[in-house]
Amino acid sequence: MSDTQNLIENRPPSVAALFLERVAATPDAEAYRYPVPSRSGRGPDDWKSLSWAQAADRVYAIAAGLIELGVRPEERVALASATRIEWILADFGIMCAGAATTTVYPQTNADESAYILSDSASRFLIAEDAAQLAKVQEKRAELPDLGHVIVIDTDGADLSGDGVLSLAELERRGAAYLTENPDLIRKRVDAITATQLATLIYTSGTTGRPKGVRLPHDNWSYMAKAIAATGLLGEEDVQYLWLPLAHVFGKVLTSGHVEIGHITAVDGRVDKIIENLPVVQPTYMAAVPRIFEKVYNGVAAKARAGGAAKYRIFQWAAEVAREHARVRQDNFRRTGSSSVPLGLAARHKAADVLVYAKIREAFGGRLRACVSGSAALAPDIGYFFSGAGIHILEGYGLTESSAASFVNPGEAYRTGTVGKPLPGTEVRIADDGEVLLRGPGIMEGYHGLPEKTAEVLEPDGWFHTGDIGELSVDGYLRITDRKKDLIKTSGGKYIAPAEVEGQFKAVCPYVSNILVIGADRNFCTALITLDEPAVLGWAEQHGLSGKEYADVVTSPEVQRLVQGYVDQLNEGLQRWQTIKKFRVLPRDLDVEHGELTPSLKLKRPVVEREYQHLIDEMYAGTREA
Template sequence: MLWLKKIRRVSESAETGFLGRTLPELLDEGCDLTPNPEAFHQWTTLGWQTLSNQMMRSAAEDLALGLLHLGLDRGDRVALLMHSDTQFCIADMGSLLAGLVNVPIDLTQTLENIIATLQHSEAKVLIISNLDLLNQVAPFLGQASHLQHAIVAQVPDRWGQKRSQSATHPLEESHLIPSPSACLLLSAVHLQESEQNGPYCTEGIKIWSLEEIQRQGQPHLSDECLQQLRRDIRPQDLATLIYIPESDGHLQAVMLTHENITANALAAFDTLQNLKRGAKEVVLSFLPLNHIFARTLLYGHMAYGHSIYFSTATRMMKHVQEISPTILATVPLLLEKIYSKLLESAHKPTRFRYQQWLQRWGLQLAQRYELGKPLGLWYGILLKLADPLIFSRWRSLFGGRLKYLLSGGAALNGNIANLFGAASIQVLQGYGLTQTSAVVCVNRERLNYAGTVGLPIAGAQVKIAPDGEILVRGPSVTPGYYKNSELTRTSIDSQGWFHTGDLGVFTTAGCLKVTGLKKDLFKLATGKYIAPIPIEKRLKRSPLVDQAVVVGADRKFCGVLIFPNLLGLRHEAQNLGLAETMESLLHHPWILERYRAIVEAASCHLPYWSAVKQFRLIPTALTVEKGLLTPIGHLQRAAIQEQFAKDIEALYGNVSKPLDQPNIPPPPSLYLEGETCPTFAQSLNPKFTT
């Protein structure tokens, strides 16, 4: 580790071996060095379906040639609205091999953000997982003026034959989808099995299945053609656009090159000293691949020829037991849930008192453990005694073979890392951003401290600015924001340092510790970004709200502290015929229902995961004199969170149902703010996105 001018980095010799690669080269490396006949596993209702890494490469090559056959040019954008599965991998790698720039879209985004992403990126092709998703977005695709093709990854059996039949047996126009590519009218009956009407695509958008596009590419398949495709891709070429929110709530497109991501994936994997190449390393992947954390790890697994099982958040605990992974990447929320269950089981009454005593003893023993600190002789003996009795059961929750439990996307409670460490479950917390291609720092096996995010990976340079902001420079830092030179200029200075908006310090061991936020953005425990300012502005439009503070950093959902406009509230109470004290009003069901409606209206146009789930009314004012506002009226968030810490904790205590209030009929005069949130402003139906 070099300590030059307070810049933390590894030696330069460790950096150069990871440069100059493209993303298709990583898949080629895995296929050539460690061919794996069962590299990709997709869960279906019929069980696991398997692809070798060579089959994955062939499928991607067919798709690449098929996409080019559509008339796309190098650098054109291809949007991916897909589940995180094998089909995503094919679409991702196929578009990259064709020299195209792909744009993964979060399935949980609102329809308006999905269409805005298609329009802003000027995507010419949309690859979508299935017809159910197509049904939801199709009525709005006409607003994406550059879109020419929609490719459906999974279609019903004999879908192509049914398309041909619909040409000779056209139905009523209200049930048809234009398909200019084949001069057909596609019947909604042939597109889906649900009872709702079929989607209505704007004329000019051609509908294909993924298999059709791959078949179109196969006649052009040759070794020379494939070699030329690879020669045409340069490491510095743009690979992907990833849309993330800025503090104003608007989505901005982070540009990442092939080398940005390949250098990051290889350097990150190099920190895992006991990681082997080949099929014996088993990976359970359940995080969304539209996020750079899971996606960068995926490319590393491809390069190493690992066996990858794709799961979902709802099925992953079952699949962990089934496949016994050696590597698992997660976000803190999952570990928090497991931690809570361990605490609950230790205090849950049972007929077997000895068993309960044993659980409590083991838990108390583990809670004394501190990563990175030497064990006393007697404490070490106690840990060994507890291992077969208690800790082995904890390890079995993760399948019993886990070598690496990687946590990223948000801050992890240090107590959780310590507790699992006592049970020999190695949790390695890391730090990074979309703009740094995922990983900046990560803890190491022999240098792992709870509450820190470890040392920089090879190539990453990290320093702390005079105001405490974490700055990052290196080959994995984004070249900037697509179509936003001003944001690029303010985020990356003239010396190439990216300003993260996070605050941090280095410990005496050289590990980075994230201490707070400079930017007006935070992450939930799920790793999702939240922009609080737009929500707060919407709430303050109500005459009943003086100030609002959205909270939820490293929590499972958003909450809000509402500081009522007391004059407006008193006037509202008079209208409702309530002559109670202010303290009583703040707990009156009619008043709470009034504020609940205000909060729900403010959450319209937000993805469901960023909507406010709980609120709390606080009868005081935020002022400059109290140190809670700046002289120009901006929130002093750190001071507010410190002063109202108990109120914030109350938002997250024993929540059974979001915004649930007593079932008391409101008076006839109660006016509930806003109307039903329009479909366009809502997230896609979660039934089809998980």
């Protein structure tokens, strides 16, 4: 048996057990960094640290506090909070108590929050602040089984109600309970079985109610060992964690962290990413494609604002980066060497001084690699960052597979693929092109929905992902589209909208979101939104300064600007893929309006319903087959 097989097959039954092992192994090592407001209230945040032993003190106090309140094994404790250090401590506290975490996005409205709490039969709720507390208070009559509500940030929160207390109070009570029962946590963790429920994550459905995905402890224990087995991270790494922890992509990173023992800097405020990166100086970061798209668009827009000469230098450097990345990756695939021709190397060195070095500094200057997941990254954007020295390792997984099923292997990564399966995960491609997965990361099933579970999970363990993909001879997977998102035109041609959308994002530096439409139509159209800072910067240079965003994006000047990029896109497409008409929307798509999931994936049916009048307008007067 190989070391990797031994590592995975002899894993402990729970990530709670791994947490106890990590604390025992490196109690004094730094585990977490987190921001606190500066004392003056102005300027950048201060950052504090927790060692593994200090983190454990809080985790065990939370666990003991929950046990004192009456939580029993596998009972659900809901956690409604943005990404912050307390989310991680509370989650480990819940698991060390033998209970299970129900994750709730902080953006979830009161109705859906109440549905998730009710459907999951959550007995307790840990709420981030007064706003999260208010949601449950509004719906309290509909939640007769909900007992205590614990509030993390009590500013402005009403703690006078029955069963409402602060997280600090829970920890005080838990610490006191532990002095009377010093073996409490060890006994609870030792009693956890591999099949015991650890986490319920509700998927963001595009239609209907979300489904609760049941992930037992063994899923997370396997993920921790499999992530370590990839060799992508070591104890010396510093991870910057900003992803929503209510989402499986963010959550899985906490398991890998415990197994490997590196430092994790935690701050879920997306608007602080640019400010935090030079402070944290991470060596590793996971992100979604939208972040890389925004950085790319911001760099391009800044170059354009610097004048024609500066923009030409950026365009030249961008092409050099892409060529360098393609040649280097192709050479590595064929020969195992990442060398490039001398002429290209010289151009790349000059471009590095002029452009790339500044981009790397903006990421903190120490970044070895990023992992991108949750949605497809446009290959041209991936190649750009690769050539600029920001190595983006695309990965793939679903909530139902505990997030990390595939990832690109370090130096051998290939832009445009999601890499190879994690050790212990099997993959096959069905006759219709659907990707099927099997392994220890696959969910137990959908909570209370055996019929829905049977639709996607075969008796022999194969899970139907709903994604269409291709496997290379040497095992790299390329996802081409969602099975249900493939477009068939009235002329019988199949189109993968995500592929066209990705190409447009690489062509147009002002795009924020694009939705290609064409199912059962005789040509394709698109709904497009523009990145507000980028397009307003362009507007300043083109006689539209002082105008509101909605006025800018609907102006004739911007229509001509976008048409130019659509024409450029169409030059590289097959005739049936080309965008014949488009509409620029008056505002960007967002989570609050339900058009994006919290992990920033497009909800196509929602957008199409909302803007059906514009779609009808684009097809008005045409004859549909």
